[in-house]
Amino acid sequence: MSPTVDAAAPAGDAILRRQRIRESAARTYARSFPIVPVRAHGMTVEGADGRRYLDCLSGAGTLVLGHNHPVVLAAIRRTLDSGAPLHLLDLATAEKDDFTTALFESLPPAFADRARVHFCGPAGTDAVEAALKLMRTATGRRGALAFTGAYHGMTAGALAVTGSVTAAPPARGDVTRLPYPYPYRCPFGVGGRLGAELSATYTERLLDDPSGGVDAPAAMILEAVQGEGGVVPAPDDWLRAMRRITAERGIPLIVDEVQTGVGRTGAMWAVEHSGITPDAMVLSKAIGGSLPLAVVVYREEYDAWQPGAHTGTFRGNTLAMAAGAATLRYVAAHGLVARSAELGARMTARLAALRDRLPVVGDVRGRGLMMGVELVDPAGTPDACGALPADPALAVRVREACLRRGLIVELGGRHDTVLRLLPPLTITDEQAEAVLDRLADAVEAAARSAA
Secondary structure (H helix, E strand, O other), X not given: OOOOOOOOOOHHHHHHHHHHXXXXXXXXXXXXXXXXXXXXXXXXXXXXXXXXXXXOOHHHHOOOOOEOOHHHHHHHHHHHHHOOOOEOOOOOOHHHHHHHHHHHHHOOHHHHOOEEEEEOOOOHHHHHHHHHHHHHHHHOOOXXXXXXXXXXXXXXXXXXXXXXXXXXXXXXXXXXXEOOOOXXXXXXXXXXXHHHHHHHHHHHHHHHOOOOOOOOOOEEEEOOEEOOOOOEEOOHXXXXXXXXXXXXXXXXXXXXXXXXXXXXXXXXXXXXXXXXXXXXXXXXXXXXXXXXXXXXXXEHHHOXXXXXXXXXXXXXXXXXHHHHHHHHHHHHHOOHHHHHHHHHHHHHHHHHXXXXXXXXXXXXXXXXXXXXEEXXXXXXXXXXXXXXXXXXXXXXXXXXXXXXXXXXXXXXXXXOOEEEEOOOOOOOHHHHXXXXXXXXXXXXXXXXXXX
């Protein structure tokens, strides 16, 4: 039977109440943003209460063209009207062939020229599982090298290589944790370029130490910009060092581009900033054009699986492939990669000015339209690098203040104290100014309330 709606309560409130009753305690975004979206276009979301919001969450980076972009809707409608089968496991279809062509055209040529693609279950976490499983099969080894601050998904293998200890991960016996360069909160207490150099030196010496306790690993997995970890970009020199270290030792390098791909960082793929060619790239989110799709692309010499070695029922999402191909081509054809780099630099510069004016802003960082603002307690004691203590309560107040001002931004980082900005690549100059104005006003108001 259909649930009875309380006529005395607004429809949105009734929906939120039923969600609280019916859904699991693991729900997250619904807690941060107690709204019921009913319409969305571009980066504007309208709630059931009639309020409008600028969406800087963008489906955790999925919506590079924003909500309901015309080119995406046209691709979906065209596919529906064609009568194409919507679900065919991993059978060949014209839509899959077209998506694969668009994907390979977008990849760095040195990688794409000798690459294979595997279609996974529809979430990025399954592509991470597939990449790790593939490299274990190809190398005959078990272990993995992963990094502090990493986030790779919520299934068992992906959790094992994720840095957070709050997500109830499984045993990590096969995973060696390495220090990721994080200038503001440097794991070596030195910061800057030296911190990245020490990270590379530590990694190299650990792997070469016969008493280091690390068996030859099946793979190294890393993010070129850590997203959930607090929007921490890896220095290009450090990425090149990781590529050299792994290549010299025959260790496959997996780069997780789930959140950084399709123009987000000011390059089509984040690896292009450093010029490295990984052995595998994990892709999801934006590649499906707002619909579920995930793949792992890898160098053909690692294609060691037997038929059926990594399957899944929902590997043939025809609508997502059509929407994804349209998205990839639109981003390339309309200069959105360069737009991401240029506008992201301008927005980050203005955020940096906010740091200079407000002591609760400890650090501002990012790449392209993937930006982070770390909030701190200015009354706290700085660490060896001068970083102030995190202030989780302030961060929550800022997020709530943003929502009251019609701005959706989410938190991330070590203590959930980094405001993460992931606007669509189609954001206008006027919208960018509105985002920055609302954010600055929210930070100032929240800081005053704490004084």
